[in-house]
Amino acid sequence: MALRTSTTERQRRLGAELRKLREEAGYSVTEGGEFIGMARAHLGHVEAGRTAIPPEKLRTLCRAYRCTREPLIEALVAMGEDSGKGWWTEYRHAVAPAALDLAELEAAADALLSYESLFIPGILQIADYTRSIFRSSQSERSEYDLDKAVRFRMERQRILAQEQPPTLHAVIHEAALHVRFGGAAVMRRQLLHLIRMAELPHVTIQVLPFTAEGLSAFSTPFLFAVSHKSALETVLVENPAASHYVHERDAVLRYRTRFDRLRAASLPPVDPGVPASSHESRDSLALIQHLLYSLQED
Template sequence: MGLRANPTYRQRRFGAEVRAIREGAGLTAGEAAAVMGMQASHISNVESGRTPLSRERLRALVEASRCKDTTYVDALVEMGQASGKGWWTEYRDRLRPSLLDLAELEDGACDIVCYEPMFVPGLLQTEEYATAGYRDGYTSASRSEQDREVEFRMHRQAVLSGEHAPRLHAVIHEAALHVSFGDPAIRRGQLIRLLEAAELPNVTLQILPFDGAVAFGTSFTTLRPSVRALSTVIVAHIERSLYLGEADSLARYNDWFAKLCEVALPSTSGERRPGSYSVKDSCGLIQRLLYPLL
């Protein structure tokens, strides 16, 4: 089997976990290769995600290591054996690989937590809002490329209503609720969409108000599978988003998200009578902002 030219995030993450197990056991590449019955030169390709590792060889490495967490090992075996195929596969060679990585992570997540200081999270955007964001943004993509990315974003949203839908907990700064892209109808439709999303049993929505605590300046999303140690934090950046999976990074962003939840307005159901616009909770604030646009 030839080496992968462009391994996916999942494949690179699997390799990083294999390396962590090897290093945790104090094994050199040569010693680990001997344990697994393979060439030492093969190890670097496994650890970089450029070639797979059989379940038998992975379990042999685990047996020689200090790793005793069978739940983690079983999940890692599954990660290594996954085909990586899903609805997003049809977009391969048509979209940036990072978007396909995101869709695959969302598909395998049990929980998705995110913080957005300026825009509504992609999983909760209306098509009009997403389209305007691409049209008025700084992307150099062509109109057809923009339309394809909007289509992809709308397709991603199906994960919230699937058979094994993850729980989504979003903290959004109030600034994001004022974005209209010059069209009040876009803003109105987006605020209504947020209220509808808040009624879903697997969605928790909190707003960080202008008059609340100092906002955290960078948007980030944590995607958590059934085994939390295999979670990933995606930190948005104008050049290239960061994908973080190290234990200290996960702990740091989990702590920051917990603090954001503490200072944001509490989440409540979007089910309210018209005219009930209390700003003491998140949906009340959204409704108060929506009222002048109706």
């Protein structure tokens, strides 16, 4: 039994879901292993994400745990069969494991719901804006490592150009549009890029204005990865010190409600296809265009 020296978020999630089913059924690790002829230590490694489990053993285990939710069982099987390999694999020695987990999460999602309070969402950034953010951080990077990190973030955006892209709904706090990473010229190009990205039929961008009331508790950025396998939907809660994933169903639903409230409090979406004369005086596009004008004046 070969053990993984490092585990991905997907592998840890699969193990955690199996452990949750076992504990809900009231079985010990030893008893769980007996259902599929697996030693206690071996099943322990499966639950920790350190080793794989064959699909049929996984199905047998779920049924032994009295799980009758076939969609959940098949979603777990699919998660276990996923190789986890993608374009991000070539960056495994160049970026942090958390960044690789994020790329894999985005690639597997059917839809992405993003809220950012101080930055443009990574999947919508231009290279110079990203570079400026990395340079302003406390971490010291060589130019080589910096280039790799910037290139990786740009590569993440490829999912929006693929044949069957996920939908992206981004709510961006107005504050993020005022912070000039890279200076006025870079910020102007970044705002123009937002408008261009909003032209894509599967991309929706809204701005949460400073005037929005009663939402101070919702300032923590997060990314909700929507999946047709609703039992395995995931939320990434971003934090400068250490971001973390939320899997527990009730907590996930709370973040969905939180996003809906943020969306409702935001200005109408950016829609470059609507003639300027038809735009409301206070919508997301009008606000971005106003900021573009102020940047041009500087």
